[in-house]
Amino acid sequence: MLKTSAITLALSLIVFSTPQQAEDQRVIVTNKGLPPSQLPTPQDMGKGGGDQDSSTTSQQPRGIKKIELPDMGDSSGTLISPAEEKEFGEEFFRSLHAQITINQDAEIQEYIQSIGQKLAANSDSPGHPFHFFVVMENDINAFAGPGGYIGVNSGLITMTEAESELASVMAHEISHVTQRHLFRAAEAAGRLTIPSAAGMLAAILLGTQSPQMGQAAIMAIMGGSIQFQINFTRENEEEADRVGMQTLAASRYDPRSMPTFFERLQQATRFYGQGVPEFLRTHPVTESRISDTRGRAETYPYKQYPDSLGYLLTKAKIRVLSDANTGAAAEYFQSRLNLGTPEQRAVARYGMGLLDLKAEKFKEAETIFQTLAHEYPEQPQYATAFARTAFDAHNYPVAANRYQKLVEQFPDNDAIKLEYITALLKTDKADLARNKLLSLNPQMQRLPNYWQLLAQAYSDLHQPAESHRFLAEYYYAMGQTQDAILQIRLAQESKGLNFQLSSILNERLNYFFSQEIEAKRKK
Numbered sequence: 001m002l003k004t005s006a007i008t009l010a011l012s013l014i015v016f017s018t019p020q021q022a023e024d025q026r027v028i029v030t031n032k033g034l035p036p037s038q039l040p041t042p043q044d045m046g047k048g049g050g051d052q053d054s055s056t057t058s059q060q061p062r063g064i065k066k067i068e069l070p071d072m073g074d075s076s077g078t079l080i081s082p083a084e085e086k087e088f089g090e091e092f093f094r095s096l097h098a099q100i101t102i103n104q105d106a107e108i109q110e111y112i113q114s115i116g117q118k119l120a121a122n123s124d125s126p127g128h129p130f131h132f133f134v135v136m137e138n139d140i141n142a143f144a145g146p147g148g149y150i151g152v153n154s155g156l157i158t159m160t161e162a163e164s165e166l167a168s169v170m171a172h173e174i175s176h177v178t179q180r181h182l183f184r185a186a187e188a189a190g191r192l193t194i195p196s197a198a199g200m201l202a203a204i205l206l207g208t209q210s211p212q213m214g215q216a217a218i219m220a221i222m223g224g225s226i227q228f229q230i231n232f233t234r235e236n237e238e239e240a241d242r243v244g245m246q247t248l249a250a251s252r253y254d255p256r257s258m259p260t261f262f263e264r265l266q267q268a269t270r271f272y273g274q275g276v277p278e279f280l281r282t283h284p285v286t287e288s289r290i291s292d293t294r295g296r297a298e299t300y301p302y303k304q305y306p307d308s309l310g311y312l313l314t315k316a317k318i319r320v321l322s323d324a325n326t327g328a329a330a331e332y333f334q335s336r337l338n339l340g341t342p343e344q345r346a347v348a349r350y351g352m353g354l355l356d357l358k359a360e361k362f363k364e365a366e367t368i369f370q371t372l373a374h375e376y377p378e379q380p381q382y383a384t385a386f387a388r389t390a391f392d393a394h395n396y397p398v399a400a401n402r403y404q405k406l407v408e409q410f411p412d413n414d415a416i417k418l419e420y421i422t423a424l425l426k427t428d429k430a431d432l433a434r435n436k437l438l439s440l441n442p443q444m445q446r447l448p449n450y451w452q453l454l455a456q457a458y459s460d461l462h463q464p465a466e467s468h469r470f471l472a473e474y475y476y477a478m479g480q481t482q483d484a485i486l487q488i489r490l491a492q493e494s495k496g497l498n499f500q501l502s503s504i505l506n507e508r509l510n511y512f513f514s515q516e517i518e519a520k521r522k523k
């Protein structure tokens with residue numbers, strides 16, 4: 001039996017690595033198709049914790065439930081129910097927010113979600129729910145958590161040289177989920193509660209480059225002889241590569257980009273000295289794995305796979321956001337101003353414009369974006385950057401005007417709507433802003449900033465109870481449950497409480513308390 005790359009959390013923790021357990025690690029996550037995760041609407045928030053499809057929450061708060069662990073050798077794949085997996089995923093996502101910066105840029109979010117959903121739809125389990133997001137970390141990493149939550153680090157995205165390379169990593173992660181070798185969670189005595197398990201899993205997946213985070217998670221569950229590991233075996237990796245490549249090809253991305261990116265990853269390890277990219281810790285890349293993947297990719301007919309403009313623009317934006325003002329990004333775009341197709345040169349100009357905007361050189365940025373928007377009127381990102389320039393320069397009425405036109409031109413674009421709403425709030429149109437927020441696609445509620453904007457709108461409308469209530473949801477989504485509790489208390493002390501709102505606040509308070517207690521509970 002192959003040795004697994006188990007990550008132990010502390011010396012006192014015992015790690016399972018027996019062959020039998022390595023075998024059954026793929027059964028911990030159920031593979032039953034779930035409908036796309038239904039988020040609570042602001043209206044029904046507070047009715048049973050917002051979890052509408054789970055009958056198990058009616059008797060007790062969600063946090064009280066435990067993860068049922070497998071009997072060894074059980075391969076039925078029904079270890080946790082779909083409702084529990086969904087809850088575990090949500091907790092995991094909240095824990096990540098508490099530990100690391102999850103990108104909340106609606107444009108970036110829309111792109112990563114679109115490429116991810118395209119791959120998921122072409123995977124071998126198209127009904128499985130997935131949520132994709134970008135982690136603002138320069139370390140090269142991508143990971144899959146419970147409930148189909150797949151994160152890609154900004155450092156990995158800027159390292160890709162083609163959209164298919166990014167897609168190949170995401171397809172690989174999707175396959176770990178659909179093939180159920182996602183994670184292995186186990187404990188010796190008693191059972192890990194979902195909040196503490198989620199926090200711990202988040203810490204493990206974020207890796208050793210953040211030791212204080214791992215420590216925090218260990219503290220949270222201290223006292224129990226808990227075992228917890230992620231060990232993708234070589235077989236798991238090969239399967240994820242094989243299935244991932246099928247998904248990649250079915251989604252019309254280049255299968256050859258998978259071995260190409262693996263090779264680049266391997267080469268990159270030289271620059272890390274002793275530190276290996278986190279991705280390689282949880283997904284070891286071996287020579288034979290690369291050659292197997294290369295061989296398989298070669299069976300597909302060769303053709304060109306042009307990058308989407310969405311990929312190029314998103315990568316440019318992420319490069320600017322993660323640039324530590326070293327001038328590296330400026331150099332990068334500068335060197336590409338006269339390279340490639342007209343579209344690629346336009347992206348280099350866009351990058352320069354974003355750097356200007358970041359440096360508050362509004363005039364320069366405005367000129368660039370206005371020209372680009374004029375040249376590419378069908379590309380919303382250029383015109384949006386033009387509107388954003390006015391916003392950042394505090395010309396709010398101008399910004400609101402530009403956004404309004406864009407919303408009319410691109411009615412399905414939620415990213416523009418969200419930016420428009422921020423401009424409405426700056427131009428004393430809180431009523432309109434609130435109505436637009438409430439009518440946005442519920443997917444936008446995955447961005448904690450959504451709740452912050454809603455709280456701002458109610459604050460501007462002089463409805464402090466509602467404002468505190470939604471600020472509580474913001475803190476909760478950010479993994480700051482204690483701050484959420486404080487906001488509910490402030491809401492309860494506010495004027496303008498009616499019976500309905502009071503009962504919602506009571507329910508949310510009880511729910512947040514139960515989560516907090518469970519997260520802290522020592523075994």
Ligand SMILES: [Zn+2]
Pocket residue numbers: 172176232237240282283
């Ligand atoms: Zn892997």
